[in-house]
Amino acid sequence: MENLQAVAIKKLEERGVTIHDMALLVYDLQKKYAPDLTIEDCENMVEHVLGKREVIHTVLTGIALDVATEHDLLDPEINQIIKSDEPLYGIDEILALSIANVSGSIALTNFGYVDKTKPGIIGVLDKLGKDQKQCHTFLDDIVGAIVSASVSRIAHK
Ligand code: MG
DSSP states (O other): OHHHHHHHHHHHHHTTOOHHHHHHHHHHHHTTTOTTOOHHHHHHHHHHHTTSHHHHHHHHHHHHHHHHHHTTOSOHHHHHHHHTTOTTTOHHHHHHHHHHGGGHHHHHHHHHHHHHHOOHHHHHHHHHHHTTSSOOTTHHHHHHHHHHHHHHHHHTO
16 A cells, blocks of 8 residues: 555656645645644645545546556547546536545535646646647646645544
């Protein structure tokens, strides 16, 4: 399991997302409710969330689909839909919800919020996708869900 977590963290880094990037978003979302919160606390929580089997599986699945799409390996019809990040596709959000779902209602409201506002690294991924330089159709939602699950777990502590 520890090995698989290391693989997931490495894959995220290869796709341009670090634990620190996600911790910064967690910090921004939660600092006004927890004045003593530090970036390090947030990094620890993101790492904790990334230790969960369902989270690791979602990260690896989502990144695999993004990379396969980038290389045009899927059937052309669905490859084009994922590559262009069609607003009505929605399976990317559904997959990411498997992460937010296990962390309660605070995770779900934050998931919706970061999907709309696209702060920090989520906005960077979204822009790279829109420019069709890379495909992050699944990853932007997964990062949003990891951040939201981490916020929720800090709120409940
Ligand atoms: Mg998406």
